[in-house]
Amino acid sequence: MRGSVTVARRExxxxxxxxxxxIFIVSFLLTCGVIFFFLERFFAVGQASMRGYxxxxxxxxxxLAPALTMRLWAEERRAGTYExxxxxxFRDGDMVFGKYLASMAVIGVALALSVPVPLLxxxxxxxxxxxxxxxxxxxxxxxxxxxxxxxxxxxxxxxxMSAFMITVLSLLFLSLLSQLTSWVALPAWLASAVNWVxxxxxxxxxxxxxxxxxxxAYFALITAGSLYATARxxxxxxxx
Amino acid sequence: MIEVQSLVKxxxxxxxxxxVSFSVGAGRVVGLLGPNGAGKTTIMKxxxxxxxxxxxxxxxxxxxxxxxxxxxxxxxxxxxxxxxLYLDMSVYEFLSFVVDARNLPQAGRKQAIDRAMExxxxxxxxxxxxxxxxxxxxxxxxxxxAIVHDPDILILDEPTTGLDPNQILEIRSLIxxxxxxxxxxxxxxxxxxxEALCSEVLILNEGRIVAQGSAADIAxxxxxEERLDCSVKGATPAAIEALSRVAVIRGVQVLGNTPSExxxxxxxxxxxxxxxxxxxxxxxxxxxxxxxxxxKLLELRRDRLSMEDIFVRLTREDTVS
Numbered sequence: 182m183r184g185s186v187t188v189a190r191r192e193x194x195x196x197x198x199x200x201x202x203x204i205f206i207v208s209f210l211l212t213c214g215v216i217f218f219f220l221e222r223f224f225a226v227g228q229a230s231m232r233g234y235x236x237x238x239x240x241x242x243x244x245l246a247p248a249l250t251m252r253l254w255a256e257e258r259r260a261g262t263y264e265x266x267x268x269x270x271f272r273d274g275d276m277v278f279g280k281y282l283a284s285m286a287v288i289g290v291a292l293a294l295s296v297p298v299p300l301l302x303x304x305x306x307x308x309x310x311x312x313x314x315x316x317x318x319x320x321x322x323x324x325x326x327x328x329x330x331x332x333x334x335x336x337x338x339x340x341x342m343s344a345f346m347i348t349v350l351s352l353l354f355l356s357l358l359s360q361l362t363s364w365v366a367l368p369a370w371l372a373s374a375v376n377w378v379x380x381x382x383x384x385x386x387x388x389x390x391x392x393x394x395x396x397x398a399y400f401a402l403i404t405a406g407s408l409y410a411t412a413r414x415x416x417x418x419x420x421x
Numbered sequence: 422m423i424e425v426q427s428l429v430k431x432x433x434x435x436x437x438x439x440x441v442s443f444s445v446g447a448g449r450v451v452g453l454l455g456p457n458g459a460g461k462t463t464i465m466k467x468x469x470x471x472x473x474x475x476x477x478x479x480x481x482x483x484x485x486x487x488x489x490x491x492x493x494x495x496x497x498x499x500x501x502x503x504x505x506l507y508l509d510m511s512v513y514e515f516l517s518f519v520v521d522a523r524n525l526p527q528a529g530r531k532q533a534i535d536r537a538m539e540x541x542x543x544x545x546x547x548x549x550x551x552x553x554x555x556x557x558x559x560x561x562x563x564x565x566x567a568i569v570h571d572p573d574i575l576i577l578d579e580p581t582t583g584l585d586p587n588q589i590l591e592i593r594s595l596i597x598x599x600x601x602x603x604x605x606x607x608x609x610x611x612x613x614x615x616e617a618l619c620s621e622v623l624i625l626n627e628g629r630i631v632a633q634g635s636a637a638d639i640a641x642x643x644x645x646e647e648r649l650d651c652s653v654k655g656a657t658p659a660a661i662e663a664l665s666r667v668a669v670i671r672g673v674q675v676l677g678n679t680p681s682e683x684x685x686x687x688x689x690x691x692x693x694x695x696x697x698x699x700x701x702x703x704x705x706x707x708x709x710x711x712x713x714x715x716x717k718l719l720e721l722r723r724d725r726l727s728m729e730d731i732f733v734r735l736t737r738e739d740t741v742s
Contacts, residue, residue, distance in 0.1 A: 187518065262505040
């Protein structure tokens with residue numbers, strides 16, 4: 182755990198020493214804001230609800246989270262600092278978890294900076310704080326899964342750009358899967374299996390303000406599985 | 422301190438290191454020498470736990486690099502080839518990260534960083550982002566991060582490449598002073614470096630150790646010849662002919678003659694070649710010969726095998742049979 186904190190601090194420094202973190206935060210706030218106020222037409226709808234703000238969160242994160250995770254390992258490999266890091270007395274898991282914490286910290290800052298939006302909305306009517314909390318919780322869990330998948334892809338990539346592209350594609354695929362079930366008539370068991378795998382399917386109840394432990398478990402499972410895969414990939418014989 | 426037993430490292434079908442065994446005692450400075458691709462860097466990568474040996478073992482102070490990687494890594498300070506650094510950080514930030522990673526006691530961290538920066542001459546650039554530093558300074562930062570936690574073992578992969586001559590001298594004297602109390606393994610293809618720094622040399626070629634020991638030991642065991650370069654005054658061609666018939670002397674070459682101020686007496690430069698191990702007898706024979714032929718010996722120089730000669734002979738394609 183001590184090692185994770187050390188690695189996380191180094192990664193957070195790297196995020197904020199470069200424009201990456203700022204670009205991410207600004208893009209995130211802008212995208213969510215544009216979706217909320219223009220696409221979902223908050224003012225026209227006339228409802229004091231944040232649902233529009235979070236409705237497209239799986240897609241926003243599918244495109245933006247990879248920008249945070251693409252460099253995590255691919256850049257270490259390019260710069261050769263991989264060797265420096267791997268010869269420090271860290272456990273494999275500490276390095277992977279530290280990098281995960283760092284990406285989550287940047288996302289945490291972005292989510293925190295979006296708090297003025299619900300405060301603004303509450304001027305127009307009564308907001309249910311429970312619903313808002315559920316929506317933020319869902320966004321954080323969704324982000325956790327996205328970041329963990331992104332790190333695993335970066336761990337297996339030689340350069341940042343391919344890590345970015347592959348992560349975007351995988352996340353969009355996982356988000357769009359649930360659409361499939363509404364377009365094509367699938368046997369019930371297959372439809373539920375497809376839905377179960379889909380990221381956006383598990384986000385839907387959060388965006389309605391419902392916290393379902395099955396959804397929490399899904400995101401936690403994806404996160405843990407991806408982090409484990411990263412640890413295996415990063416230290417596997419392939420790169421040594 | 423360092424024990425390597427029948428180490429083999431394969432990359433796919435390529436054998437980078439083939440059955441290498443050696444041990445290094447505490448407080449020694451050992452040079453790994455060899456042409457590119459000889460396996461120097463691979464051995465270092467195995468010792469630092471970065472690459473896993475394909476077979477064989479390596480232990481550092483009794484800690485196996487595979488079974489106890491974290492324990493082994495904790496003993497080492499490592500300067501990888503090419504000096505990778507987190508260039509977005511300042512020197513001080515980076516060293517703070519290393520000190521955290523090495524888990525030094527909280528109280529001693531600042532002193533440790535200051536000591537390492539002092540030793541590597543980094544005081545003036547502590548706050549500079551490393552992407553702005555010259556190659557020489559980056560090399561020093563690399564060295565500083567390797568020594569900041571005062572490790573027992575230092576592994577330095579080509580520590581002086583890319584430095585200017587003054588910096589090379591500085592870094593060498595730093596390594597020499599570190600070598601007084603630590604075990605140092607360094608790789609290089611600069612031969613003077615080995616002569617200047619190392620108490621012991623491992624010469625590698627194509628993944629195998631081809632010679633091992635101090636430079637003098639290796640030279641003594643080399644098959645070959647001893648050469649004596651002499652300047653003689655007043656030696657007649659007949660006398661030189663006579664010298665070549667002396668028992669221990671294999672041959673005499675005339676390298677040239679320098680006219681002296683007195684034109685009657687020339688100074689001949691000759692090279693006397695003897696079988697290896699017979700240098701002393703040959704030198705005595707030359708002296709006696711000069712005395713009995715009325716020639717004056719102005720200069721007699723034993724041409725010892727330099728590290729260059731040894732290296733070239735051991736690592737050439739047509740290695741001495």
